[in-house]
Amino acid sequence: MATLPKSVIIVGGSIAGLLHGVYLKRNGTNVTILEQDPNATRSSHNAGICFGPSVQEFLRLYDDTGIQSCQPGIVTRLAYRQNLYWRDTTIVRHLTSWGVLYRILRANFDGLSSEAVTTPPVARARDGKGKYLSGKKVTSLQMTHDGLVVGYVGEDGKEESSVADLVIGADGLHSTVRNLVQAPVVKEYSGYVSWRGTVCVADVSPETARYFQDRTVLGLLKGTYIVCYIIPPDSASFASGTRLINWVWYCNLPETPESNLKELLTDSNGHIHTNTVPSGLVRVEIWRAHLAQMLPLIPAPFAELFVKTESPFVTKVNDALCSRATFLDGRVLLVGDALATFRPHFAVATEQAASHCLGLGRVWRGETALQVWEKEAVDHATRVWLGSRVMGAGLLRGWVEFLLLTWKYVVFFARSKIGV
Structure with a gap:
C-alpha cells in the first residue's frame, strides 16, 4: 500500500x-x-x-501538548557486586514513565x-x-x-x-x-522473571537519592542483576520531591515442576496470570520470602528500594x-x-x-x-x-547458553552482511 x-x-x-x-x-x-x-x-x-x-x-x-516528556540520564553507572562505583559511562538515555x-x-x-x-x-x-x-x-x-x-x-x-x-x-x-x-x-519463555517497582525519591535516604540521581544504574550480581533510574509519576511532574526511582530486578526462575513459577503468578485473589501479576495483587508472602532469601546479597542502595516498595509487580520474561x-x-x-x-x-x-x-x-x-x-x-x-x-x-543464565546464543548472533550477522 x-x-x-x-x-x-x-x-x-x-x-x-x-x-x-x-x-x-x-x-x-x-x-x-x-x-x-x-x-x-x-x-x-x-x-x-x-x-x-x-x-x-x-x-x-x-506532539502538540507542549509538556515535558522525559528526563535525560546523563550517566550510566555499573555496580559490580558490592563495588557501587565500579564504572561510569557517558551513555545518555531519555527516561520517562x-x-x-x-x-x-x-x-x-x-x-x-x-x-x-x-x-x-x-x-x-x-x-x-x-x-x-x-x-x-x-x-x-x-x-x-x-x-x-x-x-x-x-x-x-x-x-x-x-x-x-x-x-x-x-x-x-x-x-x-x-x-x-x-x-x-x-515464542519462548526466557527462564527468568522481572520484579518491578517504584519508590518516591523523597522517601529514601539522602545517600540513596544521591546515588541514583540523574543516571541509569545497573547492579551486576551473581546470577541476577538490577536496573534503576528516575522517572516522573503519571502526573508528569518532574519536581524533585515527586519523582520516582524505578527499579527492575531480574531473577532466574526456570519453568520446571520443582520451581514455584506457577505459585508466583498466582495473585492474592487466587487468579493465575499468564504473564504479569499487577501491582497490588502480588501475594505479600511471596514478595517477603523472595526478599528474605536475596537481601543479604544486595548492596545497601538497592536493598533500601526493595524494602520500601509497597506494591511491586512481577512479569514472566518472554x-x-x-x-x-x-x-x-x-x-x-x-x-x-x-x-x-x-x-x-x-x-x-x-x-x-x-x-x-x-x-x-x-x-x-x-x-x-x-x-x-x-x-x-x-x-x-x-x-x-x-x-x-x-x-x-x-x-543471568551462564556461560554455556551465553556462548551458544553468541554463536547464533554472529552467524546471523555474517549471513545478513552477505545478503543471505
Whole structure:
C-alpha cells in the first residue's frame, strides 16, 4: 500500500498503537483503536521506559501538548557486586514513565484529559478522526470487497464489526492479529522473571537519592542483576520531591515442576496470570520470602528500594519474533511488540515501535516500498531479538547458553552482511 489509507483500524491501544494512531490522524486518516483492556485509561503500574531518537523525532513532529516528556540520564553507572562505583559511562538515555508517554499520546490522539495533560491540544486543520474504544476484544479478520472487516466483542458480550482500508496489529506479545493471519512466529519463555517497582525519591535516604540521581544504574550480581533510574509519576511532574526511582530486578526462575513459577503468578485473589501479576495483587508472602532469601546479597542502595516498595509487580520474561510484517497484500501490518517482543535488557521496545511508524510514513509518502520497510523491520528485529538473548544469558543464565546464543548472533550477522 503505497498511499496513505483513508481509514485504519489499530488493534492494541498501548504505546505502539497510539504512535501509529497519532501519525495517521495527523496525516488525515480516520483511525479507530480497539483496546481489549476495559479501563478507559490504562494502568501503567508506574513502569519506566527509555527511548531514543525515533521517539524524540516523533514527538517533535506530532506532539502538540507542549509538556515535558522525559528526563535525560546523563550517566550510566555499573555496580559490580558490592563495588557501587565500579564504572561510569557517558551513555545518555531519555527516561520517562509508560504512563506519561501514554497520556501524551492519548491527548494527541483522542483528546484524553488527565493529570499529566489537563488541557489536550486542539485538532490540526488536516487531522483525521481518532476513536479509542476500550473493552473491545478482536475475534475475526476478513478481507471483503468493501475492505477489511474486523469483528470484536464488547464487555457486554455484544458482537460488533468495523471496516477499514488497513489493519495494524499493535497488540503485543500475545497478538490476536498475528494469530488471525497465521503469522510465522517463535515464542519462548526466557527462564527468568522481572520484579518491578517504584519508590518516591523523597522517601529514601539522602545517600540513596544521591546515588541514583540523574543516571541509569545497573547492579551486576551473581546470577541476577538490577536496573534503576528516575522517572516522573503519571502526573508528569518532574519536581524533585515527586519523582520516582524505578527499579527492575531480574531473577532466574526456570519453568520446571520443582520451581514455584506457577505459585508466583498466582495473585492474592487466587487468579493465575499468564504473564504479569499487577501491582497490588502480588501475594505479600511471596514478595517477603523472595526478599528474605536475596537481601543479604544486595548492596545497601538497592536493598533500601526493595524494602520500601509497597506494591511491586512481577512479569514472566518472554520473547517473540515474527519473520513477516505484512499480510493480505500489505493490508494487514504487524508493528511493535506484535512483530517482535524483546527480552527487555536493551530497553528498545518503544524505540522499535516509533521506528516502525516513521518507516511506514516513508512508505505512504512514496519514498520507499512496503517490502523494503518489511525487510528492514524484520532484519532489525532479528538482530535485537538475538542480541537481547545474548545479554540475558550473559547476565543471568551462564556461560554455556551465553556462548551458544553468541554463536547464533554472529552467524546471523555474517549471513545478513552477505545478503543471505
